[in-house]
Amino acid sequence: MFEWLSDNRATIAAVLFVLVFAAFVWSIVVGRRQSRLRAKNEVFGDPARTRGGWYWSVTGVTALVLLWGYFSWGIVRAYFPNSANEMCQVAKLEEAVSPIKAALPIGARYYKSTLLAVRNAAQLDELQAELPALPFTAAEKEDLDLLVRDIRKLIANSSNPDNMSEEARDRLAGISARLIDLGGVLRAGPTGDMTPSPEALAQPKWGTGVPEIPILPVTTRGVLFDTVSVTAAEIAGEFNKIRNHVPQNEVLMADIAARIKAFKEANKAGSFDERTADAREAYVKAVERIFKRLDDGLIFPAAALANVNSAIQDLDAASRSAQGGLRVVDALFMPGPGIVKSRTQCTEQGSARWLPKPTDVVATFARLANPDVENGGGYRGFPLLWWDWVPVADIVAFFIPDWIADIWPGEYAAHGPDGTINPKFKDKLLAFAQGDVDLGSVPMLDGHIWDSLFRVLVALAAGIFLGVPLGLFMGVSRFFKSFFDPLIELYRPVPPLAWAPLILTIFGIGDNGKIFLLFMVAFAIMVISARTGASGVQLSKIRAAHSLGANDRQIMWTVIFPNALPEILTGIRIAVGVCWGTLVAAEMLAGTTGIGFIENIARTVSDYELIWVTILIMGILGLVFDLGMRWLIRKTIPWRGMG
């Protein structure tokens, strides 16, 4: 069932997008009608104008889904499932001819030969200008000047079409002719024998396999491009081998090489001081470097490449016409640079690279949510959210620290003369504190999400139970306020994550460190909100309570606490949000479980789907928390602001 859903996600998306689009249009229609109806009996600024309006929420959400589908290429995959495979074949042709194009003014503005000639000439100019200031004798300087001039001649000779060797000329002409032929093949369209191979048809669909896009062609048009790209790659290989070794240069080159060698020897033989020796050597080396480069024969006369250039342009035109409708699909539905082939695989480029398709996110989420960790479910051998039997003893041990047993009066038992041990109460207490007793098991939640939730909830509970009373006392007592205010205000302004490295070192990377970090966050927020609430209580209410006979403690819990409740609940709401944010960041810093941990691993392997899944999980949990708090606030303090 799951496999089937996963394999057919494109088809499912196709159906869903139609529904989403229908909902989008329908919600706009309803919304417009409602707006027209209501415009009559509401004035601008009336708060009633913000009530209701769910249809606009539908518009917003569906618009978001449609945009998501579009920019993640979810829509193109749903309706043109083979387009990526075909574009991949086109990309193969692009990749194949790219070495030829690199020599031509197609991607760049100039012929590569032009750039080479200009760059080398410029460097020669520099060398010549430098020469007078260098520690060479006048005779040497003259020789070197001549040498540079001769090297410059090499460039001129290579650039002259008349000097070109017959062989190089023929080979370039051959390349052009073959490229033109190839264009012809593309223009002729697929022939009868261009059918996709069985292996190609057996490939996983777009997005379901590990290389996103199936690489073997699955359509006749794809096969055409694939075949053409193979030939094109051969042609490019041949093109790469062509060198423009001009006959006129041969003698000159031997001569230049000998003269450079002579200079090198002279440098070695002479006894110069270190700086002079270095300067002389560096200069000769620079001259030699440029000479060696020109020795490669990579400078062609521009006229010689013109034919190849027009042949490539013709091939591009042929490719465009052979792509036909595919180009429209690419331009309209694949925002970004399209599909690129690199080495062994084709990849989506642009927004689709980092924005996973909606159905893929659901599929990834389903895979993670599968609690069957043995068979690929969960993440890193741990489920996302599930339950497990947990020994009660472990839970008890969590709450009883070992030192309770240590400070219990008496000694731990020692083994007796018969070599056995007779445990005393102190030993039994230690067994409890360490969870070494059998108290049966209870089902407990388990998994990455639960681990994250658990940390937040424990920290929040501790923060509330310690922070609220302290805050209340700070709101009513000069001692509490003055004593604790500086302590809290000293640590609170420090961003929690700045504490993280320290806390994680002290408490370890397990739960304790994170819980303590979150506790610090929640505690400060709860103290401040409870304090604000307590100090905001009306004096007349306190006085009324006093004259009705309540004592201080009763006033604290029956007047000041309820009065501070709105602030406290708002504080909890804020603390939940901040804790959640801090936790995820802390989990990214260190740890082996939790939502933040998943995202951190996903980040290091650039698994964008997983990153988005974790982001969505966090968003949804945050939303659930907040809705819960809003509900709680509505239920517990309907009297807020009514006193």
Add this chain to the structure above:
Amino acid sequence: MADLVCENLGMTFTNPQTGAKVEALRDINFTLGKGEILAVLGPSGCGKTTLLNVIAGFIPPTSGRVRLGDKVIEGPGLDRGMVFQQGALFEWLSVARNVDYGPRMRGMDPEETARLVEKWLDIVGLQGFGDTPTYQLSGGMQQRVALARCLINEPEVILMDEPLGALDALTREKMQSLVLEIWKETGKTIMIITHSVEEALLLGERLFVMAPRPGRIHKEYRLPFADRGVNESLREIKHDPYFIEVREEILTMIWDMEEEIMGRV
């Protein structure tokens, strides 16, 4: 049950930051007999609330003392109940929980308490509203709850600081009758502060007009209207020629004081 006695009462506020002093009360002397009802009038800022707070025990006087019988007042106590201008109800509690707040805090038997709550809600005319949240009540109803909450403790003295100030004319009149009724039936000593001269005349068996800077008792009256108001219609009393005469006299007096204050500023 005993007399409420103020002896040479003086109250000077000192601003803890600037050290500036405000003499809110000087040399207040009076004895309020058991079961008497006293209305206090005076221009704004003349120290009426301060006087009440001192008697209630919320702030200690800087000189002199207040006695209830032989007992010198040193803090808030159950023998003096207070009704504030704006209810000061606990809005998170229902009407019944507000009314039984005192008994609950004292740990009284719940059944007995429930009976008392019934009784007092009945007296203030709120029967059946026990479970209503107080924030859903109208202003007049809230003041009745405040009254019941104070009366359930059976204080000897009831102190009221402009309890009817925020109510509309009609509700106010009904509440005035209610206060008189309670006064007559329970025989409690009542001290009521008000801004309304008519109200002071109607409710005050005795009436103090206070003068400002420093706050002191400027003139004292003994009036028959409170006794009459128990049986007669309050509206008729207001047309009594003597009532009108005293009213005009006091209005002029307060008017002059206000003029003086304005002139001095």
